Amino acid sequence: MENAGVPELSIVVTIYNAEAVIKSLLARIIATVESMRVTYEIILVDDGSKDNSVFIMEDLSSGNLKVKSVMLSRNFGQQIAMSAGIHFAKGNYVLIMDGDLQNPPEAIPALHEKAKAGYDVVYTASSRRNNVVDTLTSWLFWRFLKSVMKIDIVRSQLMMRMLNRRVANYFCRYPEKVRTIAAITHDIGMSFTVLSVENEKRVWGKSSYNSMKRLSLAIDVLIDLSNHPLNILFYLGLVILCVTGVAFSFYLYWYITESVLPGFTSMILAIMFFGSVNLISLGVIARYVSNIYTEVKQRPLFLVRKTVNTEESWQ
Numbered sequence: 001m002e003n004a005g006v007p008e009l010s011i012v013v014t015i016y017n018a019e020a021v022i023k024s025l026l027a028r029i030i031a032t033v034e035s036m037r038v039t040y041e042i043i044l045v046d047d048g049s050k051d052n053s054v055f056i057m058e059d060l061s062s063g064n065l066k067v068k069s070v071m072l073s074r075n076f077g078q079q080i081a082m083s084a085g086i087h088f089a090k091g092n093y094v095l096i097m098d099g100d101l102q103n104p105p106e107a108i109p110a111l112h113e114k115a116k117a118g119y120d121v122v123y124t125a126s127s128r129r130n131n132v133v134d135t136l137t138s139w140l141f142w143r144f145l146k147s148v149m150k151i152d153i154v155r156s157q158l159m160m161r162m163l164n165r166r167v168a169n170y171f172c173r174y175p176e177k178v179r180t181i182a183a184i185t186h187d188i189g190m191s192f193t194v195l196s197v198e199n200e201k202r203v204w205g206k207s208s209y210n211s212m213k214r215l216s217l218a219i220d221v222l223i224d225l226s227n228h229p230l231n232i233l234f235y236l237g238l239v240i241l242c243v244t245g246v247a248f249s250f251y252l253y254w255y256i257t258e259s260v261l262p263g264f265t266s267m268i269l270a271i272m273f274f275g276s277v278n279l280i281s282l283g284v285i286a287r288y289v290s291n292i293y294t295e296v297k298q299r300p301l302f303l304v305r306k307t308v309n310t311e312e313s314w315q
Helices: 022-036 053-062 078-088 105-116 132-148 165-172 181-188 211-225 228-257 265-296
Strands: 009-015 040-046 067-072 093-098 121-125 157-164 192-196 304-308
Touching (some): 009 022, 009 105, 022 053, 022 105, 040 053, 040 078, 067 078, 078 157, 105 121, 121 181, 157 165
Parallel strands (some): 009 040, 040 067, 121 192
Antiparallel strands (some): 121 157
């Protein structure tokens, strides 16, 4: 994997409205990587920030050729922005991480050591999140994927992970527009290990991922990984059909053998129940259809407005 002129390590960081932490983040990354005594490049990917992040990135890149900046044409979302960074990365090993200082740069040497030991992917996992609600919902989501959906995925994984060059190349071959890093790296497979890393608490601003965005991301991960939700809907329909048949038999028996006053309770409950099931079923199917519609348009995965210290023609 050693190639002349190719850095040992590429570090990809997504930036979105992070003007308050870019300098301190970069300083910590550089201090950590310099102590490793390896050749490296740092790729900052701006995902359509509305603050001064772009200007700070340009200034940092102009003063250090190892710091490369990629400015996307608009906000494409973190998953695509990170994918763009992986496309630009040239290193033998590619480390990806969030740009909000919650993924600790000081963990990079440990990930690199594991990757050098022969693992194709090195995940990081943490049981700690920003607050109790995030911790609980994260635990429930990963538990749901593994226990209910039977998807054998690394639980409580963070965005921070290291890929070797082979996996990074495979990653770039995935063309889908509706994508999640977790789903693609899981689908690639290969040998992997997991490092326990304490996710640092946010010390500035608020996360751009509100509850609805987190839910949407969770649904994307689930849909990207499996068609199992559609199977569940089918089996749920069969179960409801059986329950309805039993209930119909009982009601018919009571109607014939007993004097039962007509009421609205059973009717209202039945309408609400089946109405909810129909809405949920249509919602799941609509999400799959929506993803299909997004893919068949075959629009570019991302567009670049400007780059510093790297070529714009990344294909």
